[in-house]
Amino acid sequence: MxxxxxxxxxxxxxxxxxxxxxxxxxxxxxxxxxxxxxxxxxxxxxxxxxxxxxxxxxxxxxxxxxxxxxxxxxxxxxxxxxxxxxxxxxxxxxxxxxxxxxxxxxxxxxxxxxxxxxxxxxxxxxxxxxxxxxxxxxxxxxxxxxxERVVPRRAAHLLGLIIGGVLLWSLANGVLFSGFIRTADTSARALDAVVPPDIRPPADPLRTGSPASLVAWEDLGREGRNYIATTPTPQAIAAVAGGPALQPLRAYVGLNAADTAEDRAALAVAELDRIGGFDRSILVVAMPTGTGWLDPAAMETLEYLHRGDVATVALQYSYLPSWISLLVEPEYSAEAGRALFSAVRRHWLTLPPAARPKLYLYGLSLGAYSSQQSLRLSEMIDQPFAGALWVGPPFVSPLWQTVTRERDPASPEWLPRMERAQAVRFTNGQQGLSAQDAWGGIRIVYLQYASDPVVFFSPGSLLHPPGWMNAPRGPDVSPELRWYPIVSFLQLAFDMAVSLNVPMGHGHLYAYGDHIAPWIAVTQPEGWDRQGLDRLRAHFAALQAQATGG
Incomplete structure (x- = not known):
């Protein structure tokens, strides 16, 4: 034995x-x-x-x-x-x-x-x-x-390995993985439909989900309802920003509101127009994460910086968390991003140029991926949008990959510096947005942490070390980190699954305060001096501490 x-x-x-x-x-x-x-x-x-x-x-x-x-x-x-x-x-x-x-x-x-x-x-x-x-x-x-009964031994070994591999892959992918996705989708769909009794439909007709809205409160989805319910008031903004403030406008359409991405996008534009979003100075086409969540750390900092003179439009494209959506349905997010941006831009172009709001794009995580995928070259040349803030862009984002490769070779991969481009900057919230840098007509900023595995996971790490491991390392990356074949790939894959289990300001959890400098660089708000910005940072630092129990 x-x-x-x-x-x-x-x-x-x-x-x-x-x-x-x-x-x-x-x-x-x-x-x-x-x-x-x-x-x-x-x-x-x-x-x-x-x-x-x-x-x-x-x-x-x-x-x-x-x-x-x-x-x-x-x-x-x-x-x-x-x-x-x-x-x-x-x-x-x-x-x-x-x-x-x-x-x-x-x-x-x-x-x-x-x-x-x-x-x-x-x-x-x-x-x-x-x-x-x-x-x-x-x-x-x-x-x-x-x-082996019918073919030579070596050929039998090779043929058996191929046939067995195909059968096992079919079982794993067609039965086990599909079953997992169906279960996850069913659970997420049920959670999305739950309407907590303490979150009631708004009475204000300028809010999506109100009795005057084109979108029913129940059709906003769980994250959409939270997003609308937590819109800051003009009084709260004025208390921090100083001077008069407007009510920020937020238009949101849930996955259940219409059958197709195009129909949901058309409904979102109609709702945005109904509440007067095209009359604001700043208009943001925002793509949420896979579940439909929009980060208050990004949305509220922008609304405070512009004293409420902001309209945001967004639509849900999935019930699933971003990492699952990225695996099984990335085309859904790209389709939704394209449909929404196209619909908003078409209406925006019908307005007199002098009366148009400045048009911006925003996305976090899978939302950053879909927002980047929504662009077309012709829209960058003919009457372009004003800029974009993309936060924690997933490693599969083609545009992010391109501009990262085209960086100044002397700059690290985790904080690229563009050699000649005037449109793109990278920042970790603290570095990378020098006031002396010249900007072009479009301002695009990538906000990314060196410790974010959603950004820096690399399939190539299976066999060779990724470039972001080279010196100098990011400020929140362990000096003890080393590359090992196969193992580093598995480590980074596990890191993605727990990328939110960190203090805010690291990993895939982006801090309130780290959005302030990027939004200032992209949207150029007026009327802020150093004292006012210090007051704003203190407000969001207190809000972050309250949210995280710090």
Missing amino acids: IRRLADAVSGAGLVLGALFMAASLTPSLIPRGEGVQGALAGVCFAAGYRVAVLLRWIWVTLDLPLIRGRLRRRLLLVSAAVAALIVASFLWRATDWQNSIRTVMGMEPAPAELPLMIGTIALAVATVLLTLSKLIALFLRRLIGRI
Whole structure:
């Protein structure tokens, strides 16, 4: 029994799995608690183990010699001891590595018992994954055995691997993944429809969802109702900005309000026109995140800066969180962004040039992706919009990728500086918006944190280090961060899933105060001196502390 068990275990797999697990304990962009880090460590151990098994399978397929018998069992014992030593030594340092990220983000230190909790969870996760992979390997062996009856052995191995891979992928993608998406969509749809009794339809006819509105309160969706209900009052804005203020206008259309993106966009424009949005000085076409959420840190700072003389129009395109929407339906967000911007711009062009509001675009996360995708070159040349603020743009954003590649090579990838362009700037809220820089007719600003994995995840990190790891590092990136093949890819993938589990001002959680300088650069509000801006920053710092319990 013991011999049979020993023969089933790969010594090289144990060592390589331990090395993968050890590398996963080192810091990446986001601090990880024991649950996430334990799951990541277990996944990495299983991945390393299976890579070693795959290499052995290739070795066997090529008819190369293997070590067998007593020598193999002795080497297995040595390998197990080495693997245990590697895991123990790296677990011992895990707390310090996590604290190296927590320190730069101003977080509490990790608990002293972190290594024990990580090791326990990692063991459970690795056991489940290796058992599952063992069952898959058994299926592939039997499939190859059947194919060997009719074709030569090597060809059978290759053919069996291809056929088995296709069957397993079809099962995972067509059944398991589709089932997960259906369940997530059903749950999100039900949550979106819930109308809390403490959030009532507004009576003000200038608010979407009121009795005078073209959009029913129930058709705004959960995030749309929250967005309309939290519109700041003129009195609140005037108390901070000084002087008279207007009521900001917010038009919003939920996913249930019409059947197609074009119909929802047309309804949004009609609602915007009804409330007088085209009569304001500033008009923003805003694309929300996947669930329909619009960040108050962005919307309210803009409305305060312009003393309420702002109209915003937005529409919902999904019930799902952005990371799921990005995986399964990115075309929906792009379609919605294009439909809304086109509809707004068509109406905007019918207005006399002197009477038009300045037209801007805004998006956060998947909303930034869809907002960028909504543009066409002709609209940048013929009567262009005034500018855009795109926050936390996902790594798949084509326009963001292009301008990042075209940066001054002397500037870091996490904070590009454009060599000759006059239209685009990058900032982390504190750096990158020099007052001496010349601007063109269009002003576009990307707000991104160096620690945001939604921005800086890279499929290429599987095999080579991404450029943002080069010196100088971002201010909230651990100096202990290193690149490891395969493992860094998995670390960043896990980081995306927990990118909001950080203090505001890091990761994918953008702070109120960090929107002020970008909005000033893009929209050029008037009437603000240093004292007024200090008062504004203090107001939003207090609001942020209240929102985060700080």
